[in-house]
Amino acid sequence: MTQQPFSRPGAIDLSGLGKPAPQAPQPAPRGAAPTQPGAPTGGGSSYTVLVDEQSFQGLLEQSMAAPVLLAFYSRTRMPESGQLADDLATVVEEHEGRYLLGLVDIDAVPQIAQAMQIPSIPLVVAVVDGRPMPLLQDALPIAELRTALTQVGQQLTAQGVTGRHQPRSVAAPAAEGDEEAVDPRYAPAQDALAEGDIDRAVAEYQKLVDANPADVEAAGGLAIAKVMQRTQGVDLAQARSAAADNPDDVDAQTLVADLDMLGGHVEDAFTRLVNLVARTADPERSKARDHLLGLFAAVGNDDPRVLAGRRNLASALF
Template identity: 60%
Template structure:
């Protein structure tokens, strides 16, 4: 297999998706890290690549049944990376406008999205599982070298063992929650970090860790002094992220997001990356399904490009 260059070419043109086909059905996607992509949720899947890479596979059950088998195989390989990638399976029979927006000429074809943009040239045809793993390993290494280590949330539902319609209590979180109850923020961070280290795809633990770190960073901080410093230093990453943390604690979630989005827009280089990473941490604390986070991700993408 020829190695694909890792790059950041132009953003995807979504103009062709302004009027989704009515009644288009959603293709099925199996696995915790796979999603069936439709014209309605395509923008959301593209935005998910702000967190971690998205592996898009375009296939057609009617024109090429083997392409659909290949899409399922890609989802299986992606699942082994436990959130480092998300497989987005596009049934072009149901979503022809996506194929048009991506200028796809043949089926199957695979491409990897990072930060809302293609990170590789389109890869036509069927790759063997070992070839696909080699490609994803290479991309994962390059992303790690660039300091990008985000992971996707699993797409499976919480377990409801007793059938009462509510996710069952998980004792794994007891130690961290007890620490928070005792006001021991440092211990809570340690307990949540243990859970995240053991399973980086544990969304609840990651959210708990992110929020515990907000509490940890703001311990003993003088609110008025921090806000005064933020007003005096509008482009200082440390000052602005502190005010954003305080906004989060005060329940002003959108203010926190907007502050850091605007900081990303005004900064460059390491400062921009630090602001972006801090904002992604606040997204994790709130939860990726929250409407405020979905809007924040769209605003972040606009600020980056």
């Protein structure tokens, strides 16, 4: 499929997402996150977090599951950049988990801006699969922000990036006497992902699925977390070489399918496993089929590629 580049004044094409990521700074020992000045004034968002040194690395790791936006701003140096941060929080909330927004106040955490080599503010960076790319470099009206993020979402979907974040606590401190807006079902798993503890995230999602098999969000989160778990520390070149040398090895083929998923090549992952199902017999066939069903859950049953994949799987089975 030919992808039209995302082009709009003040925005940068996302086609470079396949380039190697700059080395992320190592976090300080995890502890209680300090309250940052300059939090959004327009109210909290379930999909917006304030970024500090302790949370920064975990936020980048969450981009393996779904896109993360980083907004760099300073209310004192450039008030319009603070307004952009407020407006982004509003627009990201409207996308209901398509993005997770990290707000980086460069006055509160200048070390992050320095590590990311931020040239100026405002700046919004999109992070997908741990790879950052500049997205917006000017303060846009909120209507233009809505258009821009919709276009970015469409482009990412076309590239196979379809994951969603679960709701998180509000970005701004809760008013006295108010409770934080934390979704109790998903918070433990999301906290585990934020800490880079993929194994614990899998366990937390598994608890949710065991308690309620009809919880589609939990099932999707579990499937994505399992893909991340299976691919931790895997050498891509070695995995592809092993799969090429052993075309009927279910473990080798499913590992490359997982890597394809994380790389945004959803249809390639599906096709690889459908073809494997077609040319193998039980028990290998059942193992390949079950793995493919897990990838379907990770993408979402309403996705057209999943619908096509299910049709192709049915043809391969029968």
